[in-house]
Amino acid sequence: MSDQLKTEAAVSEPASKPKKSKGKKALKVILIILCVIIVLAGISALVSTIGNKANMEKAKSFAKVEYENQLVPEKDEDGNYFFTADRDLKILQLTDVHIGGGWMSLKKDSMALNTVAAMVTAEKPDFVIVTGDIAYPVPFQSGTFNNKPPAKIFAELMETLGVYWTLGFGNHDTEAYSFYSREDISDFYATGGYEYLIYNPGPEDVSGCGNQVINVKNSKGIVTQSLYVLDSHSYTGGDIFGVMWKYDNIHQDQIDWYADNVKKYNELNAQKASQLGEEPQEAKSLLFFHIPLTEYKDAWYEYIENGFKDTENVKYFYGDAGESKKVVYSGIGDDELFETVKELGSTSAVFCGHDHKNNFSVEYKGVRLSYGMSIDYLAYPGIYKLGSQRGCTVITVSPDGSFDCKNENYYQDKYRSLYEKEPVTMQVPEQVSEIPEA
Numbered sequence: 481m482s483d484q485l486k487t488e489a490a491v492s493e494p495a496s497k498p499k500k501s502k503g504k505k506a507l508k509v510i511l512i513i514l515c516v517i518i519v520l521a522g523i524s525a526l527v528s529t530i531g532n533k534a535n536m537e538k539a540k541s542f543a544k545v546e547y548e549n550q551l552v553p554e555k556d557e558d559g560n561y562f563f564t565a566d567r568d569l570k571i572l573q574l575t576d577v578h579i580g581g582g583w584m585s586l587k588k589d590s591m592a593l594n595t596v597a598a599m600v601t602a603e604k605p606d607f608v609i610v611t612g613d614i615a616y617p618v619p620f621q622s623g624t625f626n627n628k629p630p631a632k633i634f635a636e637l638m639e640t641l642g643v644y645w646t647l648g649f650g651n652h653d654t655e656a657y658s659f660y661s662r663e664d665i666s667d668f669y670a671t672g673g674y675e676y677l678i679y680n681p682g683p684e685d686v687s688g689c690g691n692q693v694i695n696v697k698n699s700k701g702i703v704t705q706s707l708y709v710l711d712s713h714s715y716t717g718g719d720i721f722g723v724m725w726k727y728d729n730i731h732q733d734q735i736d737w738y739a740d741n742v743k744k745y746n747e748l749n750a751q752k753a754s755q756l757g758e759e760p761q762e763a764k765s766l767l768f769f770h771i772p773l774t775e776y777k778d779a780w781y782e783y784i785e786n787g788f789k790d791t792e793n794v795k796y797f798y799g800d801a802g803e804s805k806k807v808v809y810s811g812i813g814d815d816e817l818f819e820t821v822k823e824l825g826s827t828s829a830v831f832c833g834h835d836h837k838n839n840f841s842v843e844y845k846g847v848r849l850s851y852g853m854s855i856d857y858l859a860y861p862g863i864y865k866l867g868s869q870r871g872c873t874v875i876t877v878s879p880d881g882s883f884d885c886k887n888e889n890y891y892q893d894k895y896r897s898l899y900e901k902e903p904v905t906m907q908v909p910e911q912v913s914e915i916p917e918a
Contacts, residue, residue: 524583524623531586532629535579538590539637542597542898551606553644553678553694561646561678562695562703563606566879569696569705572605573768573873575833576613576650576854579630580622588857588864589630591902593637595855595890598897599872600641603888607694608643609709610634611833612650612770615665616858617658627658631665639674646679648690650770650833651714652859656721662689662711687731688713693741695763698879701752703745705877706765706826710734713771717812727771727834729811735820738767742826764881765827767817772832772851775818777808779844781915788911795843799851799887802837802869802909806916809835821847828883836860837869837909839887853887867891867904 551569553561563569574596579589600608615630616622631653638645647669654662666689669679682691688711696705710730719726745763753760780801783794790796801807821827822845829848836859841850853871857864871889878884888895891904 527583528581528586528624528626528629531583531589532581532633535586535589535593536633536636538899539593539633540640542601542637542640544640544642545601545604547604551644553607556695560680560693560695562697564697564699565606566698568879569607569877570603570605571707571875571877572600572603572608573611573831573852573875574599574608574855575611575770575852575873576836576856576859577610577634578613578616578652578854578856578858579633580616580618580624580858581626581629581633582617582619582622582624584621584623585616585858589633590899591857591864592855593633594897594899594901595857595870596634596637597641598895598901599888599890600638600643602895603872603874605643605874607707608638608645609707609768609831610645610647611768611831611852612648612712613652613833613856613859614647614650615653616856617655618652618859619657621858625655625657625659627654627665628660628668631668635669635672635674635677639676642676644676644678646677646690646692646694646709648709648769649688649711649713651722651727654714656715666690682711683737686733686737687711688734691734691737695745696877700756702749702761703763704761704879704881705883706741706745706763708738708741708765708767708827710738710767710769712769712811712832725806725809727809727811729771729813729815730769730773730817732816735815735817738817739820739824742824746826762881763826764883766875766877766883767821767827767830769830769832771834772808772810773818773830773849774810774814775844775847776832776849776851777806777810779842779849780808780840783842784913784915793845797841797843797848797850799840800838800868800909801840801911803835804910804912807912808838818847828881829885831873831875831885836863839869839871841885841887848885850885853889864902865904867906868909870904 617627680692713728717726750760836854
């Protein structure tokens with residue numbers, strides 16, 4: 481081939497393009513993914529903000545509850561709240577409200593607000609105790625890690641209704657991945673300036689947040705009933721995210737604090753009775769917290785084993801156990817609270833939440849163990865379509881120290897809501913008929 485043809489051939493052949501490095505391609509893909517994530521996160525945050533603002537406005541839209549003679553709490557010299565009453569005091573237990581506060585839960589959050597408002601308005605309680613899980617910031621169901629908006633929305637609802645209330649913490653109020661810690665949320669409740677929230681963060685040298693006692697006194701200054709609220713904590717045994725259902729127990733320093741207060745109020749009652757020239761009256765009490773004691777499980781298993789009939793230890797009052805598998809999801813460890821309750825003889829009943837489909841009330845070895853009815857529209861798959869488990873618990877304490885309690889379902893005509901109630905199926909719980917294997 482001539483030199484001229486070689487030159488022409490060389491010119492006609494296209495120059496090879498430089499190959500892009502695989503590293504640059506991977507970096508580009510990563511950047512695109514990051515941009516998409518940032519955009520989606522921004523959109524989610526915006527929708528959550530707009531939706532939470534709408535739910536906050538809904539919380540403020542309800543009318544104030546009308547009372548003929550609303551009891552107003554005071555604080556004693558130890559900083560504990562108390563009510564003065566010579567009549568029955570009506571307490572409303574709410575539990576597992578489960579406000580998600582994220583873009584995925586906004587509609588269900590709105591339903592929860594409507595439910596709470598309707599029941600509180602109809603019952604006109606002197607006092608509301610929420611036994612945990614006001615918030616449910618589980619991201620794959622709520623769409624957020626931020627656990628403060630649910631607390632704000634619920635507090636604003638109660639402020640709008642004008643009903644005195646307090647709370648104990650549940651396992652979902654502050655998750656390991658939540659934006660705010662238990663101490664942060666406790667501080668929010670304690671310093672938020674809410675007139676009707678009588679929350680006490682509790683002694684700093686006792687485990688947990690919100691360990692508190694609210695007393696009911698008669699006009700003579702005698703304590704007729706002490707209402708103890710305890711922090712039953714969250715997960716334990718390495719189950720940081722709660723996927724293995726390993727729940728904590730009440731800690732010993734909390735039990736000691738409870739016992740010390742029981743003795744203190746009995747002593748104060750004796751002193752007051754001596755001044756009045758009367759016989760001393762024992763300060764009776766009720767306990768409220770989120771996660772059930774192991775004795776709930778012991779009692780129900782014994783009841784199952786006896787063919788759903790009363791035993792020497794167990795007396796059935798009402799309700800069902802609608803949970804499957806373990807039935808009762810109590811703490812996995814041992815604690816001495818029930819034994820201490822038995823020893824002191826002050827506490828007549830324990831009220832908890834946590835297991836949304838359980839709403840039974842039994843007496844076990846002389847102590848009433850009761851579940852409150854849940855509000856939850858969010859945590860259990862499909863639970864927003866079911867209605868038998870949703871409601872509240874009405875507790876009446878009398879001046880003589882006695883009490884009565886009953887569960888009330890939300891879908892009764894007496895609970896008339898400002899907004900339309902959702903359609904539900906009133907399911908019949910399928911109770912476990914055999915004791916589950918450990």
